[in-house]
Amino acid sequence: MKPDRELTLSEAIREAYVEEMRRDERVFLIGTSIQAPTFPHTKGLADEFGEGRVLDTPISEPGMTGCAMGAALEGLRPVVDYMYAGFAYCAGSEVFLQAGQYHFLHGSQHPLPMVMVGTCGVGRRVANEHATLPYGALIHHPGLKVCMPSTPYDAKGLMKAAIRDDNPVFFLWHTSMMMQKGPVPNEDYIVPLGVADIKRSGSDLTILASGLQVGNALKVADKLAREVSIEVIDPRSFEPFDRDTLMRSLEKTHRLVIVDEDFERGGFAAEVMAQVMEHGYDLLDAPVKRVCHPHFPVPGGYIDSYTMPTPERIEAAAREALGA
Template sequence: MSSQRELTLCEAIREAYVEEMRRDERVFMLGISIQAGTFPHTKNLCEEFGTHRVVDTPLAETGMAGCAMGAAQEGLRPILDFMYAGFSYFAGSEVFLQMGQYHFLHGSQHPLPIVMVGTCGVGRRVGNEHATLPYGMAIHHPGIKTCMPATPYDAKGLMKAAIRDDNPVLFLWHTNLMMHKGYVPEEDYVVPLGVADIKREGSDVTILASGLQVHSALKVAEKLKDEISVEVVDARSFEPFDRESLLRSIEKTTRLVIVDEDFERGGFAAEVSAQVMEHGYDLLDAPVRRVCHPNIPVPGGYIDVYTMPTSERIEEAVREVCR
């Protein structure tokens, strides 16, 4: 029966929290209104762990982030919940200059085990602050690991890896996937950071995607299956990034489309594109194509469905590189 068990992505994250908090008393969570549970991933956690381990803070992201970092320096293992990942920008100095770079600057003598979490993603019609996907920001700054699951299975496994990691990890998920259901084993397992996953095998073109866009890519692959054989590679983790798996895929398909819901300019897709040029140029039969959010602020209202990468835009790019 257990192999059939399905959880939502939020439930999978919650299950990872529960298991890791039972396993390690140093693990605690802090965030704004996480006791009530703004989102289901923290719902009722304080019933088991108490309000001293599921901590509501004032509306003070900067103080909250610094508190997590200080607590980590003192030997705890905080899970810092920004609610929306865009709210982490309040704590830009703490997240990007301090947490990520402190270890190196201070002689690599003291670990900083912190998991930062937040939901993000375009398509909710509420504008930039609730949509911004900060993995591009994160990979630009050395010292932070960053991942984003596309499935509940990966969510539980990646979260366990993140909590057990001795480095700051920014763990993101797409708001539109929170209620997405999928198989999640009951037993303990870890999905290591830095290992991509082939979500669908193919031979004509590789689509590299993550989060919600993995599902958009899979739709395209299914739609085109009689014309073009599409391989869908889920990056899962942006830093460390599994370049080797991507290059192996391109070796087979010789074509690459990168789908990235973040802004196009200077983002993850641009970075991967450059890495493929440097390390896999000879494998390619066509130029790399990016499908990203255009370089405009993420709008609210009815507009954002036109700015986010859609199956239509991905299909167009796939057809173009396969021409």
């Protein structure tokens, strides 16, 4: 596949919608402000596919999620758009306790093919529900698959994989990356859920980062390139998590920094640290370092620039891991 064009991340998601809705008439969208969209990833879809397949709903996350679950059980393939991923907490019972666990609790008789979508991420000064990244809470509940792209290529491929999956998938995308451009092939492709991507090869230190933070990790790797060789891995999926790729990296580098924009306490970074300690302790030459949002509510205004992971904080953690 030879990319001969560039799309923004939101355009890549939209193209995935268009292709999957044309391919499979069971796919439909339901959510808040998607017919006359707040964000460009659903622009014009109601004109092509009609209001019967692009459904605007009242601002009721439990209602739209429950509707999608019922549709999935009847054989449709709904995509629920919360606008902001933090709003999914309003549908906590449906998202955390019902969707992911339905297949198991009902004797593996009913697949539940539904995708839940929302933007998230610190740095836009939108605070709290609009910025919070919920993947730490999502992966805590069994049965949910969770992913987040760091490039338009990954955005399109992950979305297509999510729509085709027979399990509930939560697709997160970073608000600050909405207009970021990158190469996307014209050919049909998917990015499999649960397969990490090595964004930069290295031999002295591994940085595991996702979403917006992949770019920050790459900046640090570029800055320190004359001093040290840094490998940057994007998990792409938080659940299932590709531990094997991370372990193979640690066999080379023996040092790890995890960049996690979610809250530090009990988050994804803490889970990865635990898995590394259980399955790769002998590979480490230094304690694992993590760069996270502190255990502190996402602030509004300029203060979020002091709480979010930044290249400066990542560099400091890298130097500390290397110095050890």
